[in-house]
Amino acid sequence: MNAFRIRPAVGQDARVLADMLVEAANWNPVRSRTRVTVMEDPTVLHYIAGWQRPGDFGCVAEDARGVAVGACWARLFPADRPGYGFVAPGVPELTLGVYPPWRAQGVGRALLRELSREAAARGHARLSLSVERENFAQRLYVSEGFVTVAAGERSDTMVRTVR
Template sequence: MRNIEKDLEIREIKPTEYSFLNEMLYQAIFVADKKIVLPREIIEQPDLIKYIQDFGKTRDFCLVAEQYGKLLGAIWVRFIKGYGFVDNETPELSMAVLNGHRGNGIGKQLLTVMIDRLKDKQLKRVSLSVDRENFAYGFYRKHGFVDYLASEKSIIMTKKLIET
């Protein structure tokens, strides 16, 4: 892993930046075969668009990584019935970092700050869904997420935030 990028700021997303989530959702889609390039319109599918559609509702929360005025990544949670749904009290987490900026510790910073913020909000746990073949699976395990429910290709993972 290279050093964390200099002058990187992790902050809450501004409403004028919500459109950045379109790119982040697209970047978050994992395809094992690197020769396959998905069309950008794929995020319009109902099972995907719900991760960003009408973002900014009461319980939506997003952090972005910004450097020199450019957004490089985002991490957000929503209470939706998505791929990582556990229950109505557990928000589902999504995260992506732009190509060319991965492997620099941005994801780690985003996740660390998000976990702290979710604890501050008194949430008990957070969930996500990740493909078994995705390098992110090991990343999330390293950061305290555990397998909750596995299917043939993907795994729902959870992280306890507050001891009950």
């Protein structure tokens, strides 16, 4: 396994989170979109626009050289501008992205666990997310205690209790 470390995401990580948002959006190489296309989509962009707003939190995985290889972060969305995985005001919705060479090496799981610890430390009772059913990451989410609370045409909204 390649060595990596997890650190808190800070305001200067906006570019790293944008990179990981593109990775998350392009989990299926058959339907891959360019960075520009992903970043111009307002329904996707609001996951990082204005990072780091009050209430935003996350973590970044770095390799032994300090290069980001993945990130997981959470935001609160209002009911009138929800994310794909919105369940209720006050429930942070997470996003997770890992560069392909680092997938299936424990990076995503480590990021998800660290984000869950931070959510609990901040007093949140739950985390939510949205994932397409074909996405291999759904198995990770289920194994980490996320359960489906709403099913869409191709994706599920999942929630996990964190405290």
